[in-house]
Amino acid sequence: MPSDSTSKPKIAISACLMGAEVRYNGGHKESRLCSRTLTDYFEFIPVCPEVAIGLGIPREPIRLVGNPKDPLALGTVHPDLNVTQPLADYGQQMAGELGDICGYIFMQKSPSCGLDRVKVYHANGSPVDGGGRGIYAQAFCARHPDLPVEEDGRLNDPVLRENFLTRVFVYAAWQQLLQQGLSRRALTDFHSRYKYLLMAHHPLQYKTLGNLLGNMGKRDPEELGPRYFSELMAALKKCATRRTHTNVLQHLSGYFKQAISAEDKQEVQHVIAQYRHGIVPLVVPLTLLKHHLRQHPDPYVAQQVYLQPHPENLSLRNAI
Incomplete structure (x- = not known):
């Protein structure tokens, strides 16, 4: 959440x-x-x-x-x-x-x-x-x-509405992180949770920010943090598309390829393709992936903010 x-x-x-x-x-x-x-x-x-x-x-x-x-x-x-x-x-x-x-x-x-x-x-x-x-x-x-x-x-506009409110919740999470104290570990953990959300919005910045933190070394997180956050927020301004969402959905589905049956894998690919072609909204493949996540827990996938970047009852992904 x-x-x-x-x-x-x-x-x-x-x-x-x-x-x-x-x-x-x-x-x-x-x-x-x-x-x-x-x-x-x-x-x-x-x-x-x-x-x-x-x-x-x-x-x-x-x-x-x-x-x-x-x-x-x-x-x-x-x-x-x-x-x-x-x-x-x-x-x-x-x-x-x-x-x-x-x-x-x-x-x-x-x-x-x-x-x-x-x-x-x-x-x-x-x-x-x-x-x-x-x-x-x-x-x-x-x-x-x-x-x-x-x-x-x-x-x-449903896409612009979802984009804005997603950024509001990211901003709120960052403010909370600042209150708790900005350490190298905290900065790395924060980025880890937001990786797939960033990939959906701006694949290039996903790589750039990953490299920025990967080369953090002994740099002061108090100095690096504001730069990281500014670049993150700028990247998230770019609206995710069906193509970039599809890319993230495929990445997430890969975590279950060893755990689910061939029939289930086929269903996942079918639903992702339906989303890519505009037949179903984003909430449909996400709901299916979350179902498999409950059946086959994965700590790394479970922590991804992309799966639920805003309260479910807002239904923001039912229209995109």
């Missing part, structure tokens, strides 16, 4: 997504996925930077103006309303205060909170090609480059 801790991982979230009526028009953008489904598994910390810096409800909308890489947040009616610096300062402040979160879900398209493709305008009101990032989100994420972050709309 992702964590031995009974406490829920904390996720910061744009307050409007939890149903808080804090938007410029006095409304909200409640995400039922977040406010109803995921609350059983995560502790959400709602944040509205625009209200926090003193803008009222309702209020004049703001928009991004100028260079998409370094825009200003200005009032749409009164362009002399410039809240760029207050939003950036609040992003820095919250990056310091929210040191124990394991993820952040931002409101998409928001000039304060949007992560990507936020509309940016010329001073004359015409849109700039491409898009930018919300001022608050930019300042916050700059301080936490390894933190799993996502926009609410993208969580409607």
Whole structure:
């Protein structure tokens, strides 16, 4: 399981997504996925930077103006309303205060909170090609480059949803490891448990990080650990595919080839092929492999986070 801790991982979230009526028009953008489904598994910390810096409800909308890489947040009616610096300062402040979160879900398209493709305008009101990032989100994420972050709309995609929540649980497990103390043994054991998850997301980084730890020698784990974790989180951002999942399933099935009958082996290969061709979801071959693992226990396979990187009741692998 992702964590031995009974406490829920904390996720910061744009307050409007939890149903808080804090938007410029006095409304909200409640995400039922977040406010109803995921609350059983995560502790959400709602944040509205625009209200926090003193803008009222309702209020004049703001928009991004100028260079998409370094825009200003200005009032749409009164362009002399410039809240760029207050939003950036609040992003820095919250990056310091929210040191124990394991993820952040931002409101998409928001000039304060949007992560990507936020509309940016010329001073004359015409849109700039491409898009930018919300001022608050930019300042916050700059301080936490390894933190799993996502926009609410993208969580409607089953693959992106599973990817984000997997990363949240990995982040939480790493924070727990840091609390217990980072030794060479602890770092090696951590990597051992996450090897097949990493292989599914980024086969090349699977080899690179294995070599990094294999050549650890007498290097200080306190120095090596942060580099390892940054590279791990970057690798996990890449979504696993049916091809890479199939590769991992084949590797795992190899542990049972001496233990199960020829008929059972044939069934395993048949189900993995069905998954590869899109006939069944990932949960089907995984369930069969876990069945054989119960019948023929293998300590190395049993410890693999890949088999259950998030609570089973979330059913995240039923749709991928």
